[in-house]
Amino acid sequence: MIRVEPDVRFVKDLLKMGGASLKKCFQCATCSVVCPQSPDDNPFPRKEMIWSQWGLKDRLLNDPDIWLCHQCNDCSINCPRGAKPGEVLNAVRNYVFYEYSTPKFIGKLFTSPLYLPIVLAIPLILIFAVLQIPGVLKTPNMEHVIFGSFINDLAIEVAGLTMGAYVIIVALISFYKYWKAIGMSQDLVFEVERGIEGKTEQKVGGFLSELLQALLEIIKHSRFRECTQNNYRYWAHLGAFYGFILLAISTAGAIVYMYGFGIEELALEIYDPVKILGNIGFLFVFVGVSWIIYARLSRSDVTGSPSYQDWFFITDLYLVVITGILMETSRFAGAASIAYPIYLVHLYFVFMLLVYAPYSKFAHLMYRGLAYVWAKKTGRMPELQVQEVQQ
Amino acid sequence: MRDSIPSGSLNGNILVIGGGIAGLSAALEASEAGYDVFVVEKKPYLGGRVAQLYRYFPKLCPPYCGLEILFRRIRTNPKIRYLTMAEVVDVSGEPGAFDVDIRLNPRYVDLEKCTACGECAKVCPVERDNDFNYGMDKTKAIYLPHDLAFPMKYVIDDSVCKKLECAKCVEACDYDAINLNMEAKTIRIKAESIVVATGWKPYDAAKLDNLGFGVYENVITNVMMERLAAFNGPTKGKIVRPSDGKEPKTVAFVQCAGSRDENHLPYCSAICCLASMKQATYLREQIPDSKAYIFYIDIRAPGRLEDFYTKVSQDENIVFVKGKVAKVEEAENGNLVVIAENTLTGEKTRTEVEMVVLATGMQPELFEVKLPIEELKLDDYGFANFESPGIYAAGVAMGPADVASVVEQGTAAALKGIQIAKR
Numbered sequence: 001m002i003r004v005e006p007d008v009r010f011v012k013d014l015l016k017m018g019g020a021s022l023k024k025c026f027q028c029a030t031c032s033v034v035c036p037q038s039p040d041d042n043p044f045p046r047k048e049m050i051w052s053q054w055g056l057k058d059r060l061l062n063d064p065d066i067w068l069c070h071q072c073n074d075c076s077i078n079c080p081r082g083a084k085p086g087e088v089l090n091a092v093r094n095y096v097f098y099e100y101s102t103p104k105f106i107g108k109l110f111t112s113p114l115y116l117p118i119v120l121a122i123p124l125i126l127i128f129a130v131l132q133i134p135g136v137l138k139t140p141n142m143e144h145v146i147f148g149s150f151i152n153d154l155a156i157e158v159a160g161l162t163m164g165a166y167v168i169i170v171a172l173i174s175f176y177k178y179w180k181a182i183g184m185s186q187d188l189v190f191e192v193e194r195g196i197e198g199k200t201e202q203k204v205g206g207f208l209s210e211l212l213q214a215l216l217e218i219i220k221h222s223r224f225r226e227c228t229q230n231n232y233r234y235w236a237h238l239g240a241f242y243g244f245i246l247l248a249i250s251t252a253g254a255i256v257y258m259y260g261f262g263i264e265e266l267a268l269e270i271y272d273p274v275k276i277l278g279n280i281g282f283l284f285v286f287v288g289v290s291w292i293i294y295a296r297l298s299r300s301d302v303t304g305s306p307s308y309q310d311w312f313f314i315t316d317l318y319l320v321v322i323t324g325i326l327m328e329t330s331r332f333a334g335a336a337s338i339a340y341p342i343y344l345v346h347l348y349f350v351f352m353l354l355v356y357a358p359y360s361k362f363a364h365l366m367y368r369g370l371a372y373v374w375a376k377k378t379g380r381m382p383e384l385q386v387q388e389v390q391q
Numbered sequence: 392m393r394d395s396i397p398s399g400s401l402n403g404n405i406l407v408i409g410g411g412i413a414g415l416s417a418a419l420e421a422s423e424a425g426y427d428v429f430v431v432e433k434k435p436y437l438g439g440r441v442a443q444l445y446r447y448f449p450k451l452c453p454p455y456c457g458l459e460i461l462f463r464r465i466r467t468n469p470k471i472r473y474l475t476m477a478e479v480v481d482v483s484g485e486p487g488a489f490d491v492d493i494r495l496n497p498r499y500v501d502l503e504k505c506t507a508c509g510e511c512a513k514v515c516p517v518e519r520d521n522d523f524n525y526g527m528d529k530t531k532a533i534y535l536p537h538d539l540a541f542p543m544k545y546v547i548d549d550s551v552c553k554k555l556e557c558a559k560c561v562e563a564c565d566y567d568a569i570n571l572n573m574e575a576k577t578i579r580i581k582a583e584s585i586v587v588a589t590g591w592k593p594y595d596a597a598k599l600d601n602l603g604f605g606v607y608e609n610v611i612t613n614v615m616m617e618r619l620a621a622f623n624g625p626t627k628g629k630i631v632r633p634s635d636g637k638e639p640k641t642v643a644f645v646q647c648a649g650s651r652d653e654n655h656l657p658y659c660s661a662i663c664c665l666a667s668m669k670q671a672t673y674l675r676e677q678i679p680d681s682k683a684y685i686f687y688i689d690i691r692a693p694g695r696l697e698d699f700y701t702k703v704s705q706d707e708n709i710v711f712v713k714g715k716v717a718k719v720e721e722a723e724n725g726n727l728v729v730i731a732e733n734t735l736t737g738e739k740t741r742t743e744v745e746m747v748v749l750a751t752g753m754q755p756e757l758f759e760v761k762l763p764i765e766e767l768k769l770d771d772y773g774f775a776n777f778e779s780p781g782i783y784a785a786g787v788a789m790g791p792a793d794v795a796s797v798v799e800q801g802t803a804a805a806l807k808g809i810q811i812a813k814r
Contacts, residue, residue, distance in 0.1 A: 022472065028647070028688040029732035033717035034601070040739040078601070080652035216595060270432055 006055035010095075014052055017111060018307030019091030025049040025083035031075035036226040037068050038383045044068065045085040046077055052088055061099050064182045065369030066092050067364075068381065072227030073304045086304045094309045097363050100181070102173040106358045113308050124350045127344075130159050143332040145339045146267050153258070153266070156347070162354050171358040175366060180376050207373065214372035222384050229301055236291040240317070243284025248319075250278035267331065285321045289314055313361035316335075319349045397725025401778035403427040403472070404793020404812035405805070406491055406582035408479055410760065412794055413786025414588035415461050417808070422470040424805070426812050429580055430473035431493055435546040436536040436684045437462070437473060439590050441794060443523065443614065445621040445628075448669040449699035454794070455539055460773040462541045475542065481575060482764045483584070486781025486811050489582045499547035500533070504568035507535060507543045510548065511560035511569060519551045521625070527633070528625035533560050533569075538623040541552060547571075584781045584811040585766060586804045588797075589760070591753040591787040592655055594649040596748050601647060602749055603719040608634040609727055610719060610747045612648075613666050620673040632746040634725035638678050639746035643729045645716040646687040650752035658753030658772060661791035664691045667750045675706060682708045684742055685715045686731050719747055753791045783807045 014022060016140065025052055032043035051059050060066070069089045077087040094111070101107025111369040131137050140150035166284040217223060221241070224234040253274035257263045292314060295303045306314070323346035330339035332333040357363060375381040405413045405421045410432030420430045434443065438461075444454045454641045464526040465471050474495060481492040515531035523537050532552040533546055544738075547560075554571045592802035593614045603610045609632045611619075624627040632639045649655035664687065671683035690711065692700040703709055714731035722728050727747050732739050758773025766779035775784035785804035786797040 002442075026651075027734055028651075028690065028715035029714050029734050032732040033715075033730050038739070038742075042737045043739045046734060047737060077534055078654070079653060082653050226649075355612040 004054060004056065007057040008061065010057040011052065011055040013111065014088070014091045014095060017094045018093040018305075018309070019052060019088040020081060021084040022049060022052045022088045022091075023083075024081045025053060025079075025085070025088075027079055028080060030078050030080060031085045032380055034074045034078045035069075036072060036228055037223060037382070039068075039380050041380075045089050048089055048092065049083065049085055050354060054093065055159060060092050061096060062181045062184055063092075064371035064374045065380075067368040068223075068375055070224055070227060070233070071304055072230050073302065074227070074229045074234070077229050077302060077303055078138065079289070087307070090304070090307055090310070092360075093364065093367070094307055096178070096367060097309065097359060097361070100174045100367075102170045102177075106356075110309060110312065110356075110359050116312075118219075119356070120138065120311075120352075123348055125240045126355075127348055130155060140340050142336045144267070144335050146332075147327070147340075147343050148266060150340045150343060151347075160350075160354075163351070167354060169365070171347060171366060174358055174363070175370065178367060181368055182356055182371065207377070210373045210376040211369075213376055214369060218369065226384065232291065232293075232295055233278065233303075236288045236295070239284045239288025240292070241288070243281045243286070243288060243321075244317075245369045246277055246281030246284060246378060247279075248279060250274050253277065259379060260359050270332065282321050282325055286325070289318050289331070293318070316349055316353050316356075316360075320346070320353055323349055402581045403429045403633045404583050405808045406431065406580060406584075407427070407586040407587060408590060409439070409786070409788070410437040410473060410475070411588060411589035411590045411786065411797075412441045412458075412461075413590070413788075413797040414586065414589045415465070415756045415799040417586045417588060417785050417805040418471055418473075418801075419428045419461065419464050419468070420466050420805035421809050421812075423464075424809055426435070426470065426809050428471050429582065430471065431479055432475045433478055433479045434536070435475050436500060436540040436542065437465075437475065437546075440543060440614075440719075442537065442539070442568050443617060444619075445617045445624075445673065446663045446669060447697055447794060449702075451669065451672065456599040456729040458539075468564075471598070476546070479762060479764075482762075486741060487583050487813070488780075489585060489781065491580045491582055491585070492577055493497065494575055494577045495582060495746055496575050497547075497549065498544070499549065499552070499569060499571055499573045501568045501683055502542060502544050504566045505544045506566055506568075508565070509535070509545075510563045510565065511545060514563040515551075516557065516559065517551050517553060519548050523610070525615045526626045527615060529620060560780045566611060568740070584808040585784055586764065586783050586801075586808055587757075587763070587764070587775055587788050588755045589762070589775075591755050591791075594660075594751045594754045595748050596648060596751050597713070599649055599657060599749065599751075602645060602716065603716050603747070604722070604749055607719065607721050607725075607727055607747075608632075609639075609725050609745065610737075610749065612749045613644075613663065613670065614751070614752045616667070616670045616673070616748045619676075620670070631726070637745070638681075639674075639744070640678065640680060641682050641684070641718070641744040642674055642685060642746045642748060643684045643727070644670075644748045644750060645719075645729065645751045646685065646725060647715060648749035648751045648764070650750075651688065653795060656754060656772065657690060657755060658752075658791065661691070662754060662793050663750035665696055665699060667748065668692075668700060668709075670748060671703060671709045672674060675708060682703045682710065684710045684712055684729075684744065686714060686729065688713075688715050709795045712742075714740070734787065751785055755788055 005201040029046040032038055038044050066089050071086045071090055073086040076084040098111050099106040109119050136152050136155040138149060218335060220240050221234055224237055258266055296306050323342055326342050327339055327346055400712060404426035405428045407418045408428045410430050418428045440457050441454045452514050476496040476498050478494050479491060480494045482489055484490045497719045510535045512531040515533045517532035518529040519532055520526040520528045521528050533545055533547045591722055593612060596612050616626040619626055619630050620628060646663060650660040667685055674681050674683050690700055704714045712733050714734045716729045716731045718730040720728045722743050726743050727744055728743050730741050739761050755773040757769055766782050767775060768777035770776040783804040785800040
């Protein structure tokens with residue numbers, strides 16, 4: 001006998017977190033067949049749809065398959081009922097962010113737009129508090145825009161490192177909780193009707209070698225390329241992804257300048273390699289995110305309606321790069337009265353993006369990465385269909 | 392009782408639009424109760440979609456048996472007059488006194504004179520796709536609609552006929568029955584009430600782009616399967632697949648091909664489950680070492696029809712798979728691979744079969760062809776959904792239904808119709 005313990009509240013939460021259509025599903029399994037990402041054995045997302053309807057919270061939250069989904073939306077487009085499995089799986093992923101968050105009350109803040117004022121207030125208060133420390137806020141140089149003359153660079157570094165340490169610690173705790181949870185699902189044969197419990201076969205590969213494989217696929221976005229509908233997402237996400245990496249590299253470059261070369265007042269010229277890298281990064285993120293926002297708004301019937309989590313993450317990222325480029329242009333234009341206030345705003349959005357990384361959609365990086373490794377270890381990841389272009 | 396421009400008075404009590412099984416039932420019931428009835432049929436023969444069926448479910452008896460009886464009742468009943476190749480072009484007036492304008496499209500063959508000897512078709516040089524067999528074979532431009540057509544008269548398809556340029560058939564006809572100068576004409580019939588029994592057509596399977604109809608030769612539809620099995624069909628009743636004329640040993644029936652699908656027909660077409668089960672028995676009967684797979688979302692066999700499901704599912708070579716086929720791919724030798732998730736085992740199955748039959752659903756004729764009747768209200772899908780004195784619907788024009796139900800609906804419409812009429 002299989003005991004089904006429906007969690008009605010969980011169903012209601014999913015309905016609110018982006019899965020509003022889940023009850024329309026009548027289990028025809030069109031989705032599992034048209035999905036380009038789904039394996040042959042226990043394919044998704046049909047089983048996730050019935051688990052969602054039944055409120056089988058444990059199964060869904062331990063189910064790494066939800067991360068093999070890249071929301072190509074082939075399922076939602078072909079769904080005969082408008083049940084939109086693509087959006088329901090996105091809602092489950094949003095729930096995962098909450099379920100495995102540490103501490104959970106911060107994760108809770110991202111489950112509903114009702115908490116947005118609190119989400120916005122926390123970084124504001126923290127930044128305000130740091131600015132109160134004597135010596136942090138200085139009288140800015142109004143002739144040449146040098147951001148270090150406005151807010152002490154050291155304060156930013158200390159605050160940033162502290163935040164970074166916090167983010168890494170809570171992310172590692174979530175990482176561990178999730179890895180344990182999906183590990184438990186290895187012992188389950190998913191199908192309720194089958195009435196037996198079996199084991200998913202483990203491949204020989206070790207964690208590290210599979211992690212390497214997974215990273216390689218993430219870097220190449222090979223899974224995204226499998227999408228047949230909405231293949232714009234491959235390019236848009238690729239742009240945002242590499243743009244973000246370039247920005248991270250240029251940030252590291254700036255730190256090297258300051259501590260490696262002892263440059264105290266950092267205001268790089270436009271032709272400086274680090275600046276060039278950063279600007280290319282900006283361009284990539286800006287184009288990628290603009291494309292995503294445009295496609296999501298103009299063709300939401302095909303691309304899927306974004307959930308609150310999607311909006312929060314993408315808007316914040318967008319504001320980070322927009323305020324960043326405004327800082328740069330106002331600096332080059334010598335508009336000090338614009339540049340300094342924008343710098344503050346920019347810091348606010350950057351801080352918000354990073355400090356909330358383990359709770360917001362940003363965390364998809366971590367959960368999806370783990371699920372990739374698990375899927376590779378268990379041989380659940382289907383062969384790539386789209387041939388890599390041979391050099 | 393006759394089909395030509397009716398002589399005598401054009402006053403009737405009841406006008407039935409559609410000469411299929413529902414319309415004929417309504418017409419017969421009303422006329423046998425003593426009322427004058429006109430039946431207007433667009434096609435050159437009566438009997439509608441039922442004439443194209445090989446067998447009925449659940450008894451597996453031939454529909455022609457019943458149709459023959461209906462036709463006999465029509466022939467011997469002076470109160471029924473029917474018009475083939477006729478279309479309603481205008482309706483005016485009010486309940487109890489409708490004026491109905493009807494266009495009689497030219498048949499080019501005189502119904503009084505034609506003996507259906509077939510000499511004309513022998514000399515006719517032009518071919519056309521045989522719509523009666525859903526395009527699976529050809530007829531000449533002058534043709535008998537089908538072997539058991541009622542009326543048993545030839546007709547010319549003027550979209551392909553070269554008419555006076557050719558006129559070989561005129562020469563060949565010993566009875567002087569062919570008149571290539573025939574033209575459409577409009578007549579006005581008075582009626583006190585109207586029965587709308589315009590029926591249905593199969594949903595266009597080419598719109599189901601995942602399922603390969605029109606791309607892969609061996610993907611056919613359920614209505615085509617009826618013609619393949621029918622003794623007067625394109626293969627004289629031999630079930631063979633289109634690509635190479637081979638007997639298919641394995642056939643997949645794909646349920647809900649377009650039905651219960653927001654992107655196509657959002658409603659259940661009511662008959663496809665039973666039709667596919669019935670067709671699986673055709674296959675099993677004719678090809679003993681064959682195997683049928685029925686891929687379904689839910690098997691819908693309401694009421695007593697459940698027994699038929701039970702009977703069919705006892706054949707171990709009729710395999711039911713719960714899961715909708717969402718993709719059909721071509722394999723070697725014209726074989727096909729149907730892909731579905733078996734939702735009872737949680738496995739994606741790839742089943743190679745020699746032929747695929749799509750259980751396409753019913754779309755009301757009224758979805759595209761609008762009748763000039765103001766009171767006639769249609770729902771979003773084109774089904775007649777209204778209450779109006781003097782105008783009544785019957786059959787699949789109202790909603791998907793099987794033959795037994797539409798015969799009852801026809802009878803019901805007749806009863807409503809005669810209440811308005813004054814004998």
